[in-house]
Amino acid sequence: MVKQIRVLAILPYEGLKEMLVSAAGQHREICLDATVGDMEKAVEVAGERMETAKYDVIIARGGTAELLRTAYPHMIILEISVTFDDIFRAVLLARNYNEKFAIVSLPAIAKRAQEFCTMLQYDIEVYAVNTEEESKELLENLQKQGYSMVVGDMINAKLATEKGMNVVLIMSGKNSVEAVLKQAVQLLAIKSRETEEKDYLKSICDGAPWYITILNRQGDVLLNNVKNSGESERYAEFLKENLNAYFEQEIFHMERRFGREYYVVDSKIIEGSGGEEVVIYGRLSAWRFLRIPEGLCLLKRRTRTAIPLKAPSGSRTWWAGPGKLC
Structure with a gap:
């Protein structure tokens, strides 16, 4: 197809x-x-x-x-576009009528017509108008000066016709x-x-063993390869909590708890079409937090090994055994 x-x-x-x-x-x-x-x-x-x-x-x-x-x-x-050939055909036709004429059009075509007349040293008045009111006023003045014909674009040809003037339309060839x-x-x-490049990159992102996310400074998610919608929303919420930190350093690393999960995140600032963006590579840690009657423990995902966490009285810092800060 x-x-x-x-x-x-x-x-x-x-x-x-x-x-x-x-x-x-x-x-x-x-x-x-x-x-x-x-x-x-x-x-x-x-x-x-x-x-x-x-x-x-x-x-x-x-x-x-x-x-x-x-x-x-x-x-x-x-x-x-309106080419020199298009203008030449219109001017040649106007000359056949032996009437006094001027070129009147919107600026884009008038500029081209002026270049044409200058190049061929044609003594033809060229007028650029921006509005209907401006065109009507100009056409009235031209009539007073003895002009009976206008070479122009569609809108000015229409206005000239309404005033009883003859017209030659500049037509594109x-x-x-x-x-x-x-x-x-x-x-x-x-x-x-x-589209092919985008699909190719998307297939790479979808098959990657990491979460790949792109955010702008406003926190809008421009790309996200997390497939599960619920997990995607939770992860995006976690990333947005630390949005300012990603833009403080060109390359950034972070390991942080969010709810029961523990995330490892690396990010890099890039220049996107709308300004600075940040690419974030994230993954779940091998450990997750689990609440037990005694408090919290770290649970290793694959082996289901649990390490109880202890917090000294009055402290919010949790420890997993001697000397291991969690």
Whole structure:
């Protein structure tokens, strides 16, 4: 069975959606859910889709991609780029109409358009706008200056049309679509390798003769190979009691009683994705504590040998025979 990467695409116009769907059909690794939506509704649309399905990647263009990155920082957002070829096609088409035109778009595309005009020494005014209000005000001023046409992205083309101006939409070409799908396939390969490595390490941890636990500074359990849920909870509680001690030294060793058990623990500080974490290697001691009518005794697990413990009057320190501190 071919592994697939689930992709949600929110696109500015129907033609781009059709192109993406067609191109994605050539990649068995891609499971695509594509929809057309303007920038204002993109965040809402993405939220609704992600409530009912799980996606690995979101594909969008220009300002929509920027909005989604801000709204969903945990998601991978791939952007369909606007190339010099895309801008050149739009400018060439606009020139055929012999009308005074300017390029108006959101900053990402405007920056690319300015680089294009500078490189080819085209005397074309390029304007970057951030909001609809800013765009409306600019378009009114352009009309007063004799401009009758706008070359721009979807949202500015729509606003220009509402003001009675002619528009040429800067459309992404096939190369841009293929490039973003290639990125998605590469991400799938990386994700597959990471999953395989994670499963491999988990199998090693699960088969290890020690308890292996990773905690962050807040005491959150990031990894734990203790299989029995009740035992896992007790052990995690024991580890959290000594949380500060693990982060005081890069390498730490401790042997301590917790309830009826006696644990031997070694830990090492590592740098995780969210900051400092600590890897803790623990095991139960060969001995455990057992309460008897006379007080406490140490019970050896395998042989069931018991050593009575005595505490001097008024002391909380227990002794297992002469000179052996427990």
